[in-house]
Amino acid sequence: MLTKNRGYSLIELMLALLLGSVLLSMVIGLYVTGVSSGAKSLKYSRLRTDLQSIMLIMETDIRRAGYGGSDFLVGSGDTKMVDTFTSDTLKCIVYSYNHDSATAITDTNRMGFKFLPAENEIKFGSGVDPLAAHCDSTGYWEGLSDNNFITITDLTFTESVVSSASASIRSVEIHLSGELAADSDYKYAINTTVQVRNLEL
Template sequence: MNKIGKVKGFTIIELLLGMVFGMIVLSGATYIYVTVVSSSAATLKSSKLNTQMMSMMSIMVNDIRRAGYWSTFTETPSSNPFSQQDDTAIEVINSMSGDTELTLGSTTSGQCITYSYDENENGIVDADTEYFGYRLNNGNVEMRTVGTVTDGDSCNNGTWTVFSDSDLYTITQLSFNSGDSACVNTREPDGQDNDGANGEDDDDERDCYSQVPTAGSGDTTVETRDIEITMRAALVADPEVTMSITQSVRVRNDWIRIR
């Protein structure tokens, strides 16, 4: 009879080494899986936050663009009831607490904006429906809605409603900047040294932001308003997920005034 050879198996050391290598491979695969899942979750959160913010920004831009619209346009645009200083004209305001108007064309940003336009196209300002605005208040964006307004250029007057989703994200910044706006004095150039600088009719005399016409001068100024809006937010469930967007809006209706 042929002798049956001894059958050899794995030694304890070989089994232990196999287990170690197997655990290393499994740990690597698990790490890659967790990383991919975490990255996908973060991407979804960022995408959701971005979608929400883009929607809010689109609404604000489209609304602010209408500031000063008047359906009953006349040959005297300075009489536009929706562009009256210290009332219906668009204003950038420093904050709710300060409630101080910032000069148009200033590089200083404010946390609130107020304006008006002829929404129902009846030619007159309806004090309870045609004063609009947006402001930052305790981590929320608020908009001025239906309700009687007695002080059009105040961020503390009228009815304000939360516009953002406070359960999903916190607004950490909302700013309005009119630094790209421009103002032109239509009587310039008139060949005279109106600023008394050097006996010449300088080009800067045409800029009615740097050379503000005196009250009662009868000068006509035309202002093009360009508002830069910046908004930053963080998710409530994960504050490390943040998003910031900036967009400029050119107000369609120029502001014409007789000083």
């Protein structure tokens, strides 16, 4: 006696293949979305970390302005402990502190940070001019930001002073913002206020 073979019909096979293809497409789509989202998160995380690191470097060093004991408190005018300058082409802060036990201010005691929008780079300098308006013409400067990865959109320094008959307390508000060079949709901004620990006499 002959037995009748049972199996899937052609229509059933085609439906199974169709459903399998749909499920596979959904899985691949979820995977690609996850990978893309993860890559973007990593880039944004680096953008944020880089800008926070630059801000921390500036904040820590500016806070030291005037340091050196009672015989080395930076005064006013050309020798004041902090000076800032802002224009469309240059944003700069210069400050002095005694890192080498000097008995008087020398070029090596003058530091600064500057941002030139045309160069899209934040730089740290030593041996700079005591006036921030001239900081781009003197000193030895090294880059802090990676302009291949980050586009710096703004860096500003705003001074404020509280004075008494005997001394002045100076603080600086810093605003820093940037975006990914490859994707301007990813932006990050940070603000901080630095109170200089040493008094101006």
